[in-house]
Amino acid sequence: xxxxxxxxxxxxxxxxxxxxxxxxxxxxxxxxxxxxxxxxxxxxxxxxxxxxxxxxxxxxxxxxxxxxxxxxxxxxxxxxxxxxxxxxxxxxxxxxxxxxxxxxxxxxxxxxxxxxxxxxxxxxxxxxxxxxxxxxxxxxxxxxxxxxxxxxxxxxxxxxxxxxxxxxxxxxxxxxxxxxxxxxxxxxxxxxxxxxxxxxxxxxxxxxxxxxxxxxxxxxxxxxxxxxxxxxxxxxxxxxxxxxxxxxxxxxxxxxxxxxxxxxxxxxxxxxxxxxxxxxxxxxxxxxxxxxxxxxxxxxxxxxxxxxxxxxxxxxxxxxxxxxxxxxxxxxxxxxxxxxxxxxxxxxxxxxxxxxxxxxxxxxxxxxxxxxxxxxxxxxxxxxxxxxxxxxxxxxxxxxxxxxxxxxxxxxxxxxxxxxxxxxxxxxxxxxxxxxxxxxxxxxxxxxxxxxxxxxxxxxxxxxxxxxxxxxxxxxxxxxxxxxxxxxxxxxxxxxxxxxxxxxxxxxxxxxxxxxxxxxxxxxxxxxxxxxxxxxxxxxxxxxxxxxxxxxxxxxxxxxxxxxxxxxxxxxxxxxxxxxxxxxxxxxxxxxxxxxxxxxxxxxxxxxxxxxxxxxxxxxxxxxxxxxxx
Numbered sequence: 225x226x227x228x229x230x231x232x233x234x235x236x237x238x239x240x241x242x243x244x245x246x247x248x249x250x251x252x253x254x255x256x257x258x259x260x261x262x263x264x265x266x267x268x269x270x271x272x273x274x275x276x277x278x279x280x281x282x283x284x285x286x287x288x289x290x291x292x293x294x295x296x297x298x299x300x301x302x303x304x305x306x307x308x309x310x311x312x313x314x315x316x317x318x319x320x321x322x323x324x325x326x327x328x329x330x331x332x333x334x335x336x337x338x339x340x341x342x343x344x345x346x347x348x349x350x351x352x353x354x355x356x357x358x359x360x361x362x363x364x365x366x367x368x369x370x371x372x373x374x375x376x377x378x379x380x381x382x383x384x385x386x387x388x389x390x391x392x393x394x395x396x397x398x399x400x401x402x403x404x405x406x407x408x409x410x411x412x413x414x415x416x417x418x419x420x421x422x423x424x425x426x427x428x429x430x431x432x433x434x435x436x437x438x439x440x441x442x443x444x445x446x447x448x449x450x451x452x453x454x455x456x457x458x459x460x461x462x463x464x465x466x467x468x469x470x471x472x473x474x475x476x477x478x479x480x481x482x483x484x485x486x487x488x489x490x491x492x493x494x495x496x497x498x499x500x501x502x503x504x505x506x507x508x509x510x511x512x513x514x515x516x517x518x519x520x521x522x523x524x525x526x527x528x529x530x531x532x533x534x535x536x537x538x539x540x541x542x543x544x545x546x547x548x549x550x551x552x553x554x555x556x557x558x559x560x561x562x563x564x565x566x567x568x569x570x571x572x573x574x575x576x577x578x579x580x581x582x583x584x585x586x587x588x589x590x591x592x593x594x595x596x597x598x599x600x601x602x603x604x605x606x607x608x609x610x611x612x613x614x615x616x617x618x619x620x621x622x623x624x625x626x627x628x629x630x631x632x633x634x635x636x637x638x639x640x641x642x643x644x645x646x647x648x649x650x651x652x653x654x655x656x657x658x659x660x661x662x663x664x665x666x667x668x669x670x671x672x673x674x675x676x677x678x679x680x681x682x683x684x685x686x687x688x689x690x691x692x693x694x695x696x697x698x699x700x701x702x703x704x705x706x707x708x709x710x711x712x713x714x715x716x717x718x719x720x721x722x723x724x725x726x727x728x729x730x731x732x733x734x735x736x737x738x739x740x741x742x743x744x745x746x747x748x749x750x751x752x753x754x755x756x757x758x759x760x761x762x763x764x765x766x767x768x769x770x771x772x773x774x775x776x777x778x779x780x781x782x783x784x785x786x787x788x789x790x791x792x793x794x795x796x797x798x799x800x801x802x803x804x805x806x807x808x809x810x811x812x813x814x815x816x817x818x819x820x821x822x823x824x825x826x827x828x829x830x831x832x833x834x835x836x837x838x839x840x841x842x843x844x845x846x847x848x849x850x851x852x853x854x
Contacts, residue, residue, distance in 0.1 A: 413467025477553025
């Protein structure tokens with residue numbers, strides 16, 4: 225949960241009303257006017273309700289809307305605002321990219337430079353993109369609107385809609401301002417005389433907020449995770465005085481920006497010694513999502529730096545405790561795990577009375593739990609997808625993975641060391657049903673719950689209370705639910721063949737293994753292969769044939785970079801329900817495997833892999849692109 229600088233809370237103002245010609249207007253755009261038919265914008269629909277503008281963009285095909293841009297000419301003049309070099313007839317002051325409304329701030333009109341204005345709500349459903357924003361954020365009585373579909377590398381514009389002049393949207397100058405109720409300061413907590421660590425143990429609510437102010441809203445929670453310098457010491461003190469346990473953010477596995485020429489200067493590019501350079505480019509290795517830099521907890525200089533920062537947060541800014549983010553850097557670099565454990569131990573020694581909240585780091589939990597006070601689980605049920613830039617519920621396979629991890633790695637530790645568990649899920653504030661489901665799942669395990677925007681710059685006021693539901697204790701995906709029955713011949717398998725996998729990795733289905741596509745390099749990752757769940761269970765795919773068959777061969781095309789090292793091809797014969805080994809393969813590194821099938825009749829075929837027999841890098845995964853029966 226790294227911090228990024230986003231705009232503050234959405235402002236309110238004039239309620240938007242479209243003119244009669246634009247109200248709920250559906251603007252049709254010609255099909256086939258782009259080289260990529262799937263990216264072709266076919267319609268733009270605009271509607272307004274309760275001071276919120278909704279723009280619905282429809283494309284020809286389903287796909288990633290992450291590189292679609294919605295432009296606004298807020299003064300309806302082509303002579304001002306951003307002017308694309310090849311399009312002098314345009315002048316755009318604002319645009320929506322991802323989940324942000326941005327304002328042009330370039331020194332000249334042709335410079336691509338934008339700054340955040342406010343967050344927007346964004347949802348993708350098949351071939352439609354729906355964006356909703358506070359209408360007053362556009363700061364105008366009327367705007368011209370246009371949509372551009374950019375290529376995946378952002379280098380080329382694939383479509384522009386409308387093709388001629390933008391859509392005119394007019395505001396109602398007589399509309400009353402949209403306002404939100406003002407929050408009041410909560411009464412001081414009755415247990416504020418207790419130690420901060422004792423109050424974390426007794427907490428019934430918490431929130432995570434990386435903006436500034438909002439003291440009144442935050443005062444209603446028992447524990448709040450905050451970020452400096454956004455949250456000022458005076459506001460931290462107000463919360464402390466009200467009995468709220470304040471916890472300050474500190475990253476223990478990443479740094480932003482890299483610290484120049486610090487320490488002994490022996491690190492990549494002359495930076496501090498504690499940065500990684502695994503790609504040998506003489507630059508600190510960077511997290512591409514958050515633009516922060518991975519650090520090595522084995523390095524004493526990094527640990528000293530973090531202890532110093534933790535002391536500053538408590539002694540100078542006034543926080544009760546510290547929130548340790550990016551512990552999972554030690555999971556990606558397992559050789560640094562001892563250093564990460566030592567760092568947390570040193571933080572505890574330096575701040576014996578301060579609550580310590582861990583952000584994930586499950587493999588280290590048995591070692592860290594005895595010295596910590598709470599554990600945070602991010603994106604447990606509802607999450608944000610950085611590829612499509614949309615909020616979503618986790619895939620059923622991800623929810624099952626989290627269930628398994630909760631049961632195997634978290635609950636057994638909690639029995640010995642009863643940490644408070646905070647769940648932080650990401651969802652738009654208006655998605656009440658989604659938030660309620662996520663809250664119910666957290667309550668089922670006795671975890672505290674909070675929902676927030678991915679920017680963590682708003683405090684939601686929906687007051688949703690989770691209700692335990694035993695359905696969350698059951699797997700959402702089973703082999704039967706993941707099965708596929710062929711309605712036509714595919715890859716040599718006859719009509720009526722039932723294909724059933726043991727499991728599926730999040731986002732994957734079994735369908736791709738028999739789609740017959742030769743060039744798989746252009747397919748989306750979820751359609752290029754099937755992958756099993758990555759757990760310590762056997763992985764398999766079985767093919768139940770409609771009629772017995774003799775002989776032939778099974779061809780297995782593994783995912784090119786991850787062929788399984790060991791596996792067994794098995795068959796079922798006659799009325800016997802026992803799987804019989806046809807061929808056992810070990811020490812495999814071939815991308816394609818051919819297995820001759822028995823000459824005696826068989827009714828079913830199975831590819832079976834024991835735990836740990838996958839590729840060297842992903843030993844508990846079975847990853848297959850195609851299977852053919854010849």
